[in-house]
Amino acid sequence: MSGGEGFGPVGPAAAEGPPFAVAGPASVALDAGRSGSGSFTVSNMTGRPVRARVLVLPGAGADASWFQVVGESERAMPVAGTATVDVAVKVPEKVPAGAFSFVVGAALEEAPDQVVSGPTVAFQVPDPKKRRFPWWIVILAVVLILLVEGGIFVWRLLTSDPETTPSESPSAAPSPTHDVYGEYDFVAFNNLMFDVDEGERGDYYSDEYRIIDLLFVGNMEADGFLSVVGYDSRFLAFVDEGTFEACDAAAGYTQGETLRIPPEETSFLCVRFTDQERMALLTMDPANPASGTHDISAIVWERGAT
Template sequence: MSSGGDFGPVDPAVVGGPPFAVAGPSTVALDGARAGSGSFTVSNVTGRPVRARVMVVPSAGADASWFQVVGESERSLPVAGTATVDVTVKVAEKAPAGAFSFAVGAALEEAPDQVVSGPTVAFQVPEPKKRKFPWWIVIVAAVALLLLIGGGITIWLLMRTPAAPTMSQAPTVSGTVQVGAELAVAPGVWDPDDSVLVHTWQACPDAATDEDDAECADIIVGTGEDAASARGPTYVVGADVVGMRIRVVETAVRVDPETFGEDGPDDLSDLPNASASSAMTDPVVAAPPTTAEVPPVETLPYSQAVSLLSAAGFQVVRTTSDEIGECDPDVVDQSPDGFEQAPIGSVVGITTLHPPELLTCIGWIQKDDLVITNDWFFEQVGP
């Protein structure tokens, strides 16, 4: 067995298998600035120390410039070691809105073209924020014009009330109705089309309908003096609305400088406005777990340990001690320890007693119950 510099001995038992296990979230939520992040784990399953090169693999339509691996892209991983990799997503302002995806991949330093990709990570790019119009310039110009025109026309302009906006298409809500996911508004269509849109998120009982919405109420975020209705084009679903239906109330406001007095409007009701609600979503469901408790498998036979760990959602990497054990040797050590929380899909390393020679194992099994293969593996068959 030879040594490969910093990479340690090559283990023939892992040749041909993927050198890494990559795990992480299935979705990443972007905020109103089209930015978000996610944490991923890269686990060494080669049975030897390695250096991993971590990269982001964008899907069709996604631009590589949107993604950034935080910190060094190359990581040293010991035997059964796991590294946490943070990836940031920042979509360009001019990029189109829509659904995109990416995957986090890892490759051995000596084989950079053989990339092991993790699960697909979906994200929704919202419509870019409209730049706020500098209304103060219009107001200053209007006031200056009013002063020049004279008192009579000034009074007429200040008392003139434009008509409220009218809606031809209601707003809609998109996104996964699950705790921690981000919901987004597709605005309705209003006349005039330069109306300012204000969005307020509401929660409704499971039994509520679009026609019977009397019990819908604003979703409150924050506590104490910071408590306020959830507003804006997006809303990250909280645990307090599990089992409830979500909708957004869109208020269109005509911000016409001619309706302003010297000090501006006191509140929204001072300006012509109209509101419309989106359809209600399905009831909110809780977020699925991303970690699980590692089963304690020390002192258990190897086959039973593998069965328990696999059923709990973990991968298994095995090493053996120098001490001779049984044909199905006992586990003498594990990492992480039993009862610890670990990411689902991550690797649990176990150490077993070294099994005896093949002929010794055959000696206590009846000959008729064996199947001998060309590779000299054997298994017991029958009851």
């Protein structure tokens, strides 16, 4: 029984030999871009017209996606006919350099699992092509900078008044002068009342004496911190550094409000006395974990003229 379209009987040929002979180069060279190709011949050995299916079988480590049969992969072949098949090879950049191989095969359309393989074709994958640095971007950036600077220079020349002499820059405002009024150390503990500018501990507060500037309160044994309360005309503010300038420039001085002292870090508390030209800085060490007290170094300044 004859098959359709004049391609012979349905089913593989009864000949003893293989239906096809596949020949081609022993190796294929790839360029720096990891691309190459090879030409192969597939010969009809069946003694009848057939349809051949051409395919590429990747070797160890290779991937089928690297190979492409150029043109149709199925070819009509007359009796004793020969077809030329080109195979393109393209290896991705992420693949490491090394030696690989593939085989070109052919099979009858009616028996696709019976593949006749040609000789093994070797190819060497080169190292990935290094991308050239885009120097044109650097050159373009330099040109743009020169154009902008040149434009600014010309604009200044055109807009400047030759009769105008450059004015001297105003001098900075003089910094205030200050003298040290007193320096001392003391320990702050629960319910301590202290005269900061005089450096004396007070045991009471009354309208008659009015000597107490600060009152330290807090349950030190329970939570390990103290609060500070300003009395009379005293203003308090925390600053980031222990300097006269920091205290003098500090904003947000508060009066009569409770300020929490950070228990685990050194802090700087400024005290401003509004009834006299004095200002104090208290450098408070972290709270003692056993007693909850704070070691404090105090310095009191007497403001001079600016």
